[in-house]
Amino acid sequence: MLGISKSTVSRALAGRSDIHPETKRKILDLASQLQYEPNTLAINLKQQxxxxxxxxxxxxxxxxxxxxxxxxxxxxxxxxxxxxxxxxxxxxxxxxxxxxxxxxxxxxxxxxxxxxxxxxxxxxxxxxxxxxxxxxxxxxxxxxxxxxxxxNNYEIAMEGTEHLIKQGCKRIAFVTGPEHLFNSRSRLSGYLDALRKHNVQVKDSYIVHSHYRSDKVEEYTRYLLNLPQRPDAIFAINDYAALEMIHIMKKSGLRIPQDVAVLGFNNENLCRFVEPSLSSIDHPxxxxxxxxxxxxxxxxxxxxxxxxxxxxxxxxxxxxxxxxx
Amino acid sequence: MLGISKSTVSRALAGRSDIHPETKRKILDLASQLQYEPNTLAINLKQQxxxxxxxxxxxxxxxxxxxxxxxxxxxxxxxxxxxxxxxxxxxxxxxxxxxxxxxxxxxxxxxxxxxxxxxxxxxxxxxxxxxxxxxxxxxxxxxxxxxxxxxNNYEIAMEGTEHLIKQGCKRIAFVTGPEHLFNSRSRLSGYLDALRKHNVQVKDSYIVHSHYRSDKVEEYTRYLLNLPQRPDAIFAINDYAALEMIHIMKKSGLRIPQDVAVLGFNNENLCRFVEPSLSSIDHPxxxxxxxxxxxxxxxxxxxxxxxxxxxxxxxxxxxxxxxxx
DNA sequence: AATTTTTCCGAGACCGTTCCCGGGAACGGG
DNA sequence: CCCGTTCCCGGGAACGGTCTCGGAAAAATT
Missing domain, CATH: 3.40.50.2300 (Response regulator)
Known part of the structure; x- marks a missing residue:
């Protein structure tokens, strides 16, 4: 439309310097007038x-x-x-x-x-x-x-577990992700090492490998509550699971944290607003x-x-x- | 590598019929062997x-x-x-x-x-x-x-408001989004029409235009609580805001729902697990x-x-x- | 005035595909 | 044996840009 080659147009649009200001202005004006949108596909293809x-x-x-x-x-x-x-x-x-x-x-x-x-x-x-x-x-x-x-999965799991131990908890349940995930294993070792360090007995029945999907929360909560030696603390996989567990336990007449302490994971906003407010791991x-x-x-x-x-x-x-x- | 033109290769990869099965197999084999990935950019450019x-x-x-x-x-x-x-x-x-x-x-x-x-x-x-x-x-x-x-913003806001009225609430506060959004306006009309229908007095001071961003919740909650005629029900903008409001009101010694009924919006999972469990609008x-x-x-x-x-x-x-x- | 430098622009290859078109080989029917 | 089909395949333009290269005109230098 301007009787100008596409090379020049390209120069104008790319904002390069080897172009006459006047020509550039004309091109830019027409481009915005036509609502021209450069084709990213073509550019990317060419640029590799x-x-x-x-x-x-x-x-x-x-x-x-x-x-x-x-x-x-x-x-x-x-x-x-x-x-x-x-x-x-x-x-x-x-x-x-x-x-x-x-x-x-x-x-x-x-x-x-x-x-x-x-x-x-x-x-x-x-x-x-x-x-x-x-x-x-x-x-x-x-x-x-x-x-x-x-x-620092290992360290934070250790720190969380130690905190629970210091609160006087002896039977600490640990809910974590699938075994093959590095994350889950690191957290698990942190938990285990904390128990060993403080001479708290490790019980396999207190360890639950869950999925991150939350549709099993009720199932494993009931499992933990029905253990012969009910846990007195639970380190949950995330805050939503923790919230649901607390809900279930309250219904069973358990007091949180006196009967069972609960530690969440992720430090969602809601932690501050629920009752009792939820301890958690702030995950940046x-x-x-x-x-x-x-x-x-x-x-x-x-x-x-x-x-x-x-x-x-x-x-x-x-x-x-x-x-x- | 096969001494074959790109047209034929294209035919093989696109799964078209006008190609010899043997040739096609050879192309496909080599392609997977070379871990060939077609360039979506080029395809999209050509296909428009x-x-x-x-x-x-x-x-x-x-x-x-x-x-x-x-x-x-x-x-x-x-x-x-x-x-x-x-x-x-x-x-x-x-x-x-x-x-x-x-x-x-x-x-x-x-x-x-x-x-x-x-x-x-x-x-x-x-x-x-x-x-x-x-x-x-x-x-x-x-x-x-x-x-x-x-x-159906209008209808559901109306239904929610009517529900609160039926619970005996007379001073219903309404928290909604910015005024220029169609959504907010529809909900607001639903709320207003419900009040009028049941001869409940409309008070502008009960209407809060908030942003969806939740950093103002505490501010407008305090505002509502400090009104000369404190609301006895709040229709919140969403569940998280509702949760935070409940938290603040409980701290002020108010009982939910006896002193203030709270209705949320979105029906998040957490509604079922908080205390009291939160009424809400299920938004599909x-x-x-x-x-x-x-x-x-x-x-x-x-x-x-x-x-x-x-x-x-x-x-x-x-x-x-x-x-x- | 002649030469050099700078400024600005156009021609055309190229990116990796698709797809139209044309053509050779094989095949089948009369 | 000839001709029409069918089956495969290759050539090459096109998609919409970028970028290199070269060259003409203008400006600067001598």
Whole structure:
């Protein structure tokens, strides 16, 4: 329309300097008048990069991951990058499909928190071969050579357990995730080591391996309550489970925390508003996500960096539900 | 490597019929051996469609939207489409940026729930000009000609208010969203009409226009409690706010529901587990999202369809927090 | 005035696919 | 034996941009 070559138009739109100001103005004016939107597909195809980072999480409905995604997005925004979010729905197959889809879309790098079902890492090794940067967060593999952002699961589980012991609890139940997840195992060791350190007897029947999905809470709560030696404290897998357990136990006439102390996980907002207010582990989801994104973006910009492992500290927040006194 | 033209390779990979089975097998074998991933960018560029639907929501940390996205994703999966999620963070500018980004990425259609700040719809009109299908859900414009999926806000607010009136409440406070949102206005009219219908006095001081962001809960709760005529019922903006309000009121020595009945919104899981259990409006977020996606996909497939408006019914769930007697 | 430098622009290859079109080989029927 | 079909396959344009290269005109230098 302007009798100008597409090279020049490209120059104007890309804001490059080797173009006459007058010409540039004319192009820009016409572009905005026509509501021209550059075709990202074409640009990405030509540039061989997409400026987007792919994210695979088990499910965004989970507040921990929702907050982590918030952190990722914030970092991405600052770096001028886009984010593409996939959910594995805790399924190995879906996770694999997500991965293919992201690779096909030519994302510049990928951030993953693996699904409950995932017990092998073969689908990720091809990424490193292809030179696609990869960062795991929270739910990670211990053996794979890739960057990782995790919390100090072992230490915080230990600290939480010790807190319960100091409250005078002797029969501490521990609800954790699937055994094959590194996370669950770390927390479990922290719990076990705390018991041993303080000469509290370890009983296998007090250890429950649950899924993160919460539809089994009632089942294992009843199981724990019906044990010959009922626990006097429960370290729950997350705050929602803790809340439900408290509800069930109250109905059974148990007092919280006098009869059973309850310690949650994640420190959701609701912890402060329930009765009794819920002690919990503050899990800095946002920071974890932000860190993962930061590392990934670094690796995208400098391909030759070594994998980095970062540990973000969680904090024990003590409230009424564990103040036995 | 096979001495075969790219046309033939394309035929094999696309699973078309005009190719010799033997040739096809050889291509497929080599492809999987080389871990070949077709370049979605190039395909989309050539096809002039991306098979993805764009979604803009205020924030995914909000469980309502997280669940709606779940519904969208489910429908998209069934249709073999992808989903690209953007957050406006309740900001008009970010919403506009998201929109540009999605259009630039050439998504086939867009689903939007507008931000709190958004009070005009000009940025959406250009979409219809470009022929990009558009569906709003929950937070919609009333005037724009586009498909919409909403709940029966007016009716359910009316029903909820009537329920409170039947419990003997005379001074019913109503906390709702920003005035310029259609949603808020509909709910408000439902509330007002219920009061008028039952000859309950309407008092402006009982109406609080809040943001969906929850950092003002304590402020307006104190405001309501300090009114000369303290309300004897509160219809809250959502369950989390309701929970926090209950917490504050209990601390002030008020009994729920005897002194103040509280009705929440969204029917989160926690409603069942708190004390007193929380009456709420069950907001079928998943179905709303699924409906929006269904309509959008229809419009993508058949460009000439008329805009469709769908109403999904919410349900009043009565629990202890409003059982005054 | 001649030469060099700078400024600005156009031509065209290229990114990785799809798809139209055309054509050769094999096959079948008359 | 000839001709029409069918079956496969290759060539090459196209999608919408970027980017390198080269060159003309203008400006600056000698």
């Amino acid at each position: 990069k997409t400026n987007t980072i792919g994210v695979i999480v088990p499910e965004t409905i989970n507040r921990f991951f929702a907050r982590a995604i918030g952190g990722i997005q914030k970092q991405a925004d600052m770096a001028g990058m886009n984010v593409m979010i996939c959910q594995s729905n805790e399924s190995y197959i879906a996770e694999k499909k997500n991965l293919h889809s992201l690779v096909s879309s030519r994302v510049d790098g990928i951030i993953v928190s693996i699904s409950t079902e995932t017990d092998r890492s073969d689908h990720f090794v091809s990424l490193t071969e292809k030179g696609i940067p990869l960062v795991f967060f929270d739910r990670v593999f211990e053996d794979i050579v890739a960057s990782q952002v995790v919390t 989801a946002h920071d974890i996500g932000a860190s993962a994104a930061e590392i990934l973006i670094n690796h995208i910009r400098h391909q030759d960096l070594k994998p980095e492992k970062r540990v973000i500290k969680s904090n024990l927040i003590i409230r009424e539900s564990t103040e036995v006194k | 469609k991306t098979n993805t639907i764009g979604v803009i929501v205020p924030e995914t940390i909000n469980r309502f939207f997280a669940r709606a996205i779940g519904g969208i994703q489910k429908q998209a999966d069934m249709a073999g489409m992808n989903v690209m999620i953007c957050q406006s963070n309740e900001s008009y500018i970010a919403e506009k940026k998201n929109l540009h980004s999605l259009v630039s990425s050439r998504v086939d259609g867009i689903i939007v729930s507008i931000s709190t700040e958004t009070d005009r719809s000009d940025h959406f009109v250009s979409l219809t000009e470009k022929g990009i299908p558009l569906v709003f859900f929950d937070r919609v414009f009333e005037d724009i000609v586009a498909s919409q999926v909403v709940t 977020a998943h179905d709303i999202g699924a409906s929006a996606a269904e309509i959008l996909i229809n419009h993508i497939r058949h460009q000439d369809l008329k805009p469709e408006k769908r109403v999904i019914k919410s349900n009043l769930i009565i629990r202890e927090s409003t059982e005054v007697k």
